[in-house]
Amino acid sequence: LTVSDEKDRVRLVVRRLFADGADPVDVGSGKAALVTGAAQGDDCAVFECEGEFDLVIGSDYVRGPKFTLYELGYLSLHDLGYYLAAANLSDIAAMGARPIGLTSVVRYPNDMSDGDFEQVMRGIRDAARDHNTQNVGGDIGGAERLILSASAIGIAPRGRVLHRSGARPGDHLFVSGPVGNAGAAVIYFSQLKPTGRVLPDALEQELLRPWRRPRARIDIGTALASSGIGTACQDISDGLRATLDELSTSSAVGLVVDLDHVPVGAGVAAVADLLEVDKYSLALSASVDFELVFTAPPEAEARETLSKAGLECFAIGRAVESGGPVAIRDGLVTDLPGVAWRHQVGDVAANIVQGLEAPASPPRGS
Amino acid sequence: LTVSDEKDRVRLVVRRLFADGADPVDVGSGKAALVTGAAQGDDCAVFECEGEFDLVIGSDYVRGPKFTLYELGYLSLHDLGYYLAAANLSDIAAMGARPIGLTSVVRYPNDMSDGDFEQVMRGIRDAARDHNTQNVGGDIGGAERLILSASAIGIAPRGRVLHRSGARPGDHLFVSGPVGNAGAAVIYFSQLKPTGRVLPDALEQELLRPWRRPRARIDIGTALASSGIGTACQDISDGLRATLDELSTSSAVGLVVDLDHVPVGAGVAAVADLLEVDKYSLALSASVDFELVFTAPPEAEARETLSKAGLECFAIGRAVESGGPVAIRDGLVTDLPGVAWRHQVGDVAANIVQGLEAPASPPRGS
Numbered sequence: 255l256t257v258s259d260e261k262d263r264v265r266l267v268v269r270r271l272f273a274d275g276a277d278p279v280d281v282g283s284g285k286a287a288l289v290t291g292a293a294q295g296d297d298c299a300v301f302e303c304e305g306e307f308d309l310v311i312g313s314d315y316v317r318g319p320k321f322t323l324y325e326l327g328y329l330s331l332h333d334l335g336y337y338l339a340a341a342n343l344s345d346i347a348a349m350g351a352r353p354i355g356l357t358s359v360v361r362y363p364n365d366m367s368d369g370d371f372e373q374v375m376r377g378i379r380d381a382a383r384d385h386n387t388q389n390v391g392g393d394i395g396g397a398e399r400l401i402l403s404a405s406a407i408g409i410a411p412r413g414r415v416l417h418r419s420g421a422r423p424g425d426h427l428f429v430s431g432p433v434g435n436a437g438a439a440v441i442y443f444s445q446l447k448p449t450g451r452v453l454p455d456a457l458e459q460e461l462l463r464p465w466r467r468p469r470a471r472i473d474i475g476t477a478l479a480s481s482g483i484g485t486a487c488q489d490i491s492d493g494l495r496a497t498l499d500e501l502s503t504s505s506a507v508g509l510v511v512d513l514d515h516v517p518v519g520a521g522v523a524a525v526a527d528l529l530e531v532d533k534y535s536l537a538l539s540a541s542v543d544f545e546l547v548f549t550a551p552p553e554a555e556a557r558e559t560l561s562k563a564g565l566e567c568f569a570i571g572r573a574v575e576s577g578g579p580v581a582i583r584d585g586l587v588t589d590l591p592g593v594a595w596r597h598q599v600g601d602v603a604a605n606i607v608q609g610l611e612a613p614a615s616p617p618r619g620s
Numbered sequence: 621l622t623v624s625d626e627k628d629r630v631r632l633v634v635r636r637l638f639a640d641g642a643d644p645v646d647v648g649s650g651k652a653a654l655v656t657g658a659a660q661g662d663d664c665a666v667f668e669c670e671g672e673f674d675l676v677i678g679s680d681y682v683r684g685p686k687f688t689l690y691e692l693g694y695l696s697l698h699d700l701g702y703y704l705a706a707a708n709l710s711d712i713a714a715m716g717a718r719p720i721g722l723t724s725v726v727r728y729p730n731d732m733s734d735g736d737f738e739q740v741m742r743g744i745r746d747a748a749r750d751h752n753t754q755n756v757g758g759d760i761g762g763a764e765r766l767i768l769s770a771s772a773i774g775i776a777p778r779g780r781v782l783h784r785s786g787a788r789p790g791d792h793l794f795v796s797g798p799v800g801n802a803g804a805a806v807i808y809f810s811q812l813k814p815t816g817r818v819l820p821d822a823l824e825q826e827l828l829r830p831w832r833r834p835r836a837r838i839d840i841g842t843a844l845a846s847s848g849i850g851t852a853c854q855d856i857s858d859g860l861r862a863t864l865d866e867l868s869t870s871s872a873v874g875l876v877v878d879l880d881h882v883p884v885g886a887g888v889a890a891v892a893d894l895l896e897v898d899k900y901s902l903a904l905s906a907s908v909d910f911e912l913v914f915t916a917p918p919e920a921e922a923r924e925t926l927s928k929a930g931l932e933c934f935a936i937g938r939a940v941e942s943g944g945p946v947a948i949r950d951g952l953v954t955d956l957p958g959v960a961w962r963h964q965v966g967d968v969a970a971n972i973v974q975g976l977e978a979p980a981s982p983p984r985g986s
Contacts, residue, residue: 255733257733263737267738271742279719279753279774285673285775291721299721301773306671309675313679313758314725315767320764354645355665355667357677359725367621368622368629368632390654390667391657391679393680395626395681397683398686403725403759407677
């Protein structure tokens with residue numbers, strides 16, 4: 255019996271079974287046609303709708319009560335609801351769509367109190383509000399434990415949806431914010447703090463932020479789509495390294511990353527210090543940061559477009575003809591550091607820590 | 621700690637938290653505005669989209685591997701995938717929408733083989749095909765057991781979406797097909813067959829059909845919506861009695877049901893005989909039949925419209941000014957028979973059987 259991991263199952267089963275094309279659906283007064291389906295491997299499906307816009311929809315389950323930080327008491331039920339909504343909104347943000355709503359599936363054990371149930375639903379409501387959208391429906395009912403899933407629906411100007419496959423050699427590579435906090439948080443709170451290696455409160459809060467108040471980068475995604483400057487985009491839901499692997503494969507380009515330009519917060523650096531590992535190795539590893547990675551042809555124009563919208567981004571490298579993602583560090587080309595997320599792995603934190611690299615030694619020749 | 625049931629939670633928490641209105645979302649070249657959200661308690665949310673159509677979306681979790689009939693070996697993994705898709709499509713059928721696609725969330729234990737995973741996905745694919753639509757994306761990955769959820773997306777002509785709240789006194793009440801098979805199947809296969817009370821294979825197949833090959837009544841829903849004759853509609857996902865209770869409350873009308881006109885299959889009648897209970901009591905109880913219950917003003921016109929589309933339906937009663945749902949049986953007005961589904965109940969089959977009524981005694985005065 256073969257047990258492949260998620261990525262192989264998408265390739266071997268999902269894309270093969272769901273590769274069908276389809277005629278547009280026409281209800282007389284309106285029409286919708288699928289332009290991006292399960293076979294394309296993007297974050298969401300896209301329909302071209304009569305009325306000059308594209309409809310974007312994605313669905314994500316979140317582990318919720320199985321999050322290590324929930325089990326350790328660092329996340330509340332409200333936080334889980336908030337996370338569920340933000341995680342789903344991040345998928346449509348990555349496509350450049352503006353959300354029109356989300357549906358949530360909240361199933362709970364028979365003994366969950368009304369108050370606890372309401373906390374979950376309030377979390378969903380608050381995240382929707384914080385992203386200028388709303389929960390529009392879904393499903394509630396019993397299950398043997400709390401189960402959380404949702405779908406986000408958005409619209410984008412016709413033909414402006416961002417895909418993973420659009421990066422071209424010569425494009426500049428950007429990330430919308432710091433990476434690694436979510437992953438470092440799991441390692442810190444499960445392995446370091448319990449053994450007395452404690453960071454200041456401000457750094458703990460920084461690490462917890464992508465868990466407690468994740469922010470879907472709808473601001474960046476819609477700015478890229480409406481301006482038309484973004485060529486490819488994806489959210490960081492498996493860590494920067496895994497995201498760059500995926501973007502490189504989808505777009506069939508190489509990616510050269512200037513490691514020194516990758517934004518890494520003080521919390522991640524402090525955790526790397528405690529672990530005695532390289533901070534980039536930690537920052538690029540499995541970490542659900544919900545920032546966007548994207549490409550755009552001229553660096554200056556991308557910065558200017560985003561800056562006019564009051565947004566900033568970090569130029570971290572370039573797309574090149576071929577070669578997959580590589581890092582440049584101290585003038586030398588190396589493999590990208592970091593450990594990718596695999597759903598099959600038992601103790602994620604422990605496995606990642608094992609795979610992390612030692613701090614970089616002084617560069618040869620310097 | 622209060623632990624309310626699902627219905628009360630919708631009323632007390634969901635409708636209160638998610639009652640917000642919202643401005644239309646405008647992306648320059650297109651617009652979408654929520655017209656029916658979580659607060660309305662319909663099967664789906666509805667957006668009015670520029671382009672003269674309404675967008676309909678609903679999300680449903682299915683218990684899948686926790687189905688009694690799966691645990692007993694009567695359903696395959698393929699059947700569970702099929703059911704997941706059909707159950708979600710039924711929600712948009714009830715709104716009169718034509719599906720443009722569905723997203724599925726399939727999470728599985730780490731030891732589930734590729735072959736088993738593919739069976740689930742093939743079931744989803746086959747159900748989508750059988751309903752002339754397709755799976756367009758979603759989420760796969762690990763969990764401690766198989767978890768199945770999905771969303772269905774459809775479109776309907778502007779303003780023609782069917783709601784639960786539209787029935788008016790004087791409307792005729794219809795059901796699109798026989799009721800009670802799904803519920804009777806659970807009782808039969810879990811309580812009767814194991815003790816040697818066995819029905820012929822043809823009747824067993826009839827009982828299993830809504831589990832193995834559920835059919836979302838998109839044909840009926842879209843015919844009602846496009847013709848404009850339907851005033852209210854809902855799918856039977858909790859049994860006919862619960863559906864009529866809900867339709868009556870939502871529309872603020874009474875419903876008078878001619879029990880003799882309710883279509884009940886030979887399988888349900890046979891199970892009722894074995895249980896020595898009234899067949900209508902069984903047929904109207906908790907049973908996920910996926911047929912549609914709807915109202916339309918003139919009976920003849922509804923029949924003719926559907927008949928032209930090659931469809932039939934069953935006129936089972938009338939909407940009246942007030943009074944909730946009641947049954948007429950042998951010329952006498954009685955409460956609706958049957959036992960409603962409650963998610964909190966432990967052994968559903970056993971609890972329903974306890975609540976069923978004895979066979980009707982000969983009517984008084986006849």
